[in-house]
Amino acid sequence: MTSSHPTLAAAPTDPWRIGDTQLTSRFLLGTAGYPSPEVLRAAIEASGSQVLTLGLKRTLGTTGQDNGFVQIIRETARVQGAHLLPNTAGCRSAREAITLAHMARELLGTRWLKLEVVGDEQTLQPDPFELLEAARQLVKDGFEVLPYCTDDLVSAQRLVDAGCRILMPWAAPIGSGLGLLNPWALRTLRARLPGVTLVVDAGLGAPSHAAAAMELGFDAVLLNSAVSQSRDPVGMARAFRDAVQGGRQGWRAGLMPTSDVAIATTPVGGQPFVLP
Numbered sequence: 001m002t003s004s005h006p007t008l009a010a011a012p013t014d015p016w017r018i019g020d021t022q023l024t025s026r027f028l029l030g031t032a033g034y035p036s037p038e039v040l041r042a043a044i045e046a047s048g049s050q051v052l053t054l055g056l057k058r059t060l061g062t063t064g065q066d067n068g069f070v071q072i073i074r075e076t077a078r079v080q081g082a083h084l085l086p087n088t089a090g091c092r093s094a095r096e097a098i099t100l101a102h103m104a105r106e107l108l109g110t111r112w113l114k115l116e117v118v119g120d121e122q123t124l125q126p127d128p129f130e131l132l133e134a135a136r137q138l139v140k141d142g143f144e145v146l147p148y149c150t151d152d153l154v155s156a157q158r159l160v161d162a163g164c165r166i167l168m169p170w171a172a173p174i175g176s177g178l179g180l181l182n183p184w185a186l187r188t189l190r191a192r193l194p195g196v197t198l199v200v201d202a203g204l205g206a207p208s209h210a211a212a213a214m215e216l217g218f219d220a221v222l223l224n225s226a227v228s229q230s231r232d233p234v235g236m237a238r239a240f241r242d243a244v245q246g247g248r249q250g251w252r253a254g255l256m257p258t259s260d261v262a263i264a265t266t267p268v269g270g271q272p273f274v275l276p
Contacts, residue, residue: 006014009207012088014248014252016197017164018051018085018144018146018197018221019144019165021083023050023051025047025049025050025241025249026219026221027048027210028051028053028199028220028221028222028223029043029047029049029053029220029224029227030053030055030060030223030224030227030228031044031053031054031073031222031224032055032228035233039234040076040228040233041080041245042074043228043236043237044076045080045235046234046235046237046241047217047237047238047240047243048240048241050083050132051082051083051084051085051222052073052077052083052134053083053084053087053222053224054073054087054213055089056086056087056088056089056103056104057237059233061067070108083110083112084086084110084112084189085113085146086101086110086112087114087115087148088100088104088113088114088116088117088134089118091117091118092117092119092127092130093130094117094131096117097130097138098127098138099144101115101141102141105143111144112144112146113143113144113145113146114146114222115135115147116131116147116148117130117131117134118272119239123173124173124175125150125173126147126148128149131148131159132155132159132162135159135162135164136162136257139162139163144165144166145164146164146167146199147159147164147168148168148202149170151169151182151185151228153185153188153192153193156189156196157192160193163261166196166198167189167196167197168199168200168201168222170196170200170201170202170203171201171204171209172202172203172204173202174227175202175204176202176203176205177204177225177226178203179203179212180200180203180212181216186213186216187216190218195259196265197220197222198218198219198272199218199219200213200218200220201222202222202223203222204223205226206226207236207239207240207242207243208243210223210243211244213247213248213261214246214247215245215247215255216247216251217251220244221244224259227240
């Protein structure tokens with residue numbers, strides 16, 4: 001298999017951080033739902049991702065033991081030079097999420113945690129009250145907490161006040177593929193929280209969605225189903241990688257302002273002229 005990393009390395013990029021760890025890839029990839037471990041490994045390589053999320057409730061039993069999948073992901077991450085970001089997907093209360101977080105830290109040896117506390121079964125929307133309670137406690141317990149939240153500015157600010165340095169607001173409900181449902185809210189988050197690292201998480205279904213999020217000035221994107229459920233996960237991982245890079249470069253270069261009326265690209269003066 002031909003590695004995609006030389007292409008990634010050659011592309012213009014700028015570093016960012018999770019805690020004290022510097023990263024260059026701004027594409028975080030989920031590991032659930034792939035047709036096989038081989039396809040998962042190839043998709044991770046094609047993505048160039050340096051952060052892989054791992055759903056704990058899917059992979060840990062009641063005793064906190066590895067059911068086999070954890071070892072596959074750990075070995076894949078080691079080979080690819082990636083970091084594991086365990087998440088508490090499926091938790092319905094702060095207490096449950098806190099317990100699972102401590103199990104993950106013991107098993108995986110990382111203090112990073114994508115914190116999820118579900119409040120609605122149909123939309124899988126986070127419960128802002130349980131999420132905040134869990135975040136406060138886990139920050140005190142020494143975790144680098146990355147909470148999955150909505151695009152509500154006040155809820156986001158409360159999480160920052162609790163000690164969260166990175167927020168993961170949704171673009172749309174998990175697995176919906178709807179893209180950026182409320183660009184205004186996401187743009188407001190970016191403008192009002194300039195010193196906070198923001199990662200758009202959930203609801204991205206196409207590479208163009210990822211590019212649009214990056215063009216708003218977000219620091220990274222995280223997704224899973226759009227890659228794992230596609231006809232060609234490896235090709236889709238590569239497409240998202242390029243879209244994230246392109247969106248980031250577009251934002252850094254400065255997007256042209258929008259206008260409700262046409263603006264001539266080449267303004268015409270008041271006097272006609274004839275070229276010799």
